[in-house]
Amino acid sequence: xxxxxxxxxxxxxxxxxxxxxxxxxxxxxxxxxxxxxxxxxxxxxxxxxxxxxxxxxxxxxxxxxxxxxxxxxxxxxxxxxxxxxxxxxxxxxxxxxxxxxxxxxxxxxxxxxxxxxxxxxxxxxxxxxxxxxxxxxxxxxxxxxxxxxxxxxx
Amino acid sequence: xxxxxxxxxxxxxxxxxxxxxxxxxxxxxxxxxxxxxxxxxxxxxxxxxxxxxxxxxxxxxxxxxxxxxxxxxxxxxxxxxxxxxxxxxxxxxxxxxxxxxxxxxxxxxxxxxxxxxxxxxxxxxxxxxxxxxxxxxxxxxxxxxxxxxxxxxx
Numbered sequence: 001x002x003x004x005x006x007x008x009x010x011x012x013x014x015x016x017x018x019x020x021x022x023x024x025x026x027x028x029x030x031x032x033x034x035x036x037x038x039x040x041x042x043x044x045x046x047x048x049x050x051x052x053x054x055x056x057x058x059x060x061x062x063x064x065x066x067x068x069x070x071x072x073x074x075x076x077x078x079x080x081x082x083x084x085x086x087x088x089x090x091x092x093x094x095x096x097x098x099x100x101x102x103x104x105x106x107x108x109x110x111x112x113x114x115x116x117x118x119x120x121x122x123x124x125x126x127x128x129x130x131x132x133x134x135x136x137x138x139x140x141x142x143x144x145x146x147x148x149x150x151x152x153x154x
Numbered sequence: 155x156x157x158x159x160x161x162x163x164x165x166x167x168x169x170x171x172x173x174x175x176x177x178x179x180x181x182x183x184x185x186x187x188x189x190x191x192x193x194x195x196x197x198x199x200x201x202x203x204x205x206x207x208x209x210x211x212x213x214x215x216x217x218x219x220x221x222x223x224x225x226x227x228x229x230x231x232x233x234x235x236x237x238x239x240x241x242x243x244x245x246x247x248x249x250x251x252x253x254x255x256x257x258x259x260x261x262x263x264x265x266x267x268x269x270x271x272x273x274x275x276x277x278x279x280x281x282x283x284x285x286x287x288x289x290x291x292x293x294x295x296x297x298x299x300x301x302x303x304x305x306x307x308x
Contacts, residue, residue: 057220058221067210074308089250092241153252
């Protein structure tokens with residue numbers, strides 16, 4: 001799609017996050033991607049986990065997409081689309097900035113703060129795309145130490 | 155202090171975060187600083203809010219200090235020292251990575267997720283340093299729009 005196009009459906013939005021996850025995998029990184037859209041489907045920014053690539057522990061997929069979206073005055077009408085359920089760090093990002101809706105590609109391989117977000121008024125949609133579940137579960141099986149580092153599990 | 159020195163007391167640790175906040179102010183940025191230490195007082199990394207300087211909405215003081223501390227396998231015995239009570243985003247960071255203790259320079263000007271952290275086993279210490287309360291409250295009074303942008307308030 002070109003820059004001015006609208007990503008109207010959740011499936012279209014999740015393709016952008018998925019492409020970011022696959023780009024991260026191709027770079028040798030942790031394969032999680034995310035993208036931030038306006039409510040009507042305009043892409044504000046997308047990104048992927050950069051722990052390995054940039055040695056940056058602060059860049060989860062969601063925080064990288066948030067960064068790449070640039071400075072915004074309001075997030076109320078935005079949608080965060082992520083290939084994996086947001087951890088507490090990324091759930092805190094969503095809550096603090098009042099992002100209105102989160103679309104989750106996979107909440108079976110990892111299950112973060114999504115109920116807490118729902119309790120606090122964030123609309124949550126779960127896709128559970130078999131491609132994403134395979135991508136992440138295979139990555140974790142092959143890289144348990146790296147995965148544990150990424151979510152702060154000793 | 156030189157690099158190998160230990161910052162043993164909370165007051166010494168808070169001086170590092172305060173110096174970061176003042177550096178941010180001198181750069182024309184939002185004057186919030188933070189630093190991550192080992193339990194015995196070794197500085198792992200420090201940083202400050204970089205919204206204005208880098209046009210980076212993802213770099214709050216705590217996330218910048220966390221980034222600058224580099225990749226760590228465990229945060230259980232670390233202490234996050236911040237000049238201002240951590241917002242939900244930064245509180246989520248602390249919870250996800252299992253940072254054991256948070257020292258807060260000012261929780262009067264802004265009050266974030268510190269009770270939620272305490273409920274989840276994080277040790278919280280509040281200093282309420284008059285210098286920091288003045289620094290932040292004067293900044294907010296002069297820059298309400300920028301401050302609201304930084305905490306996602308419409």
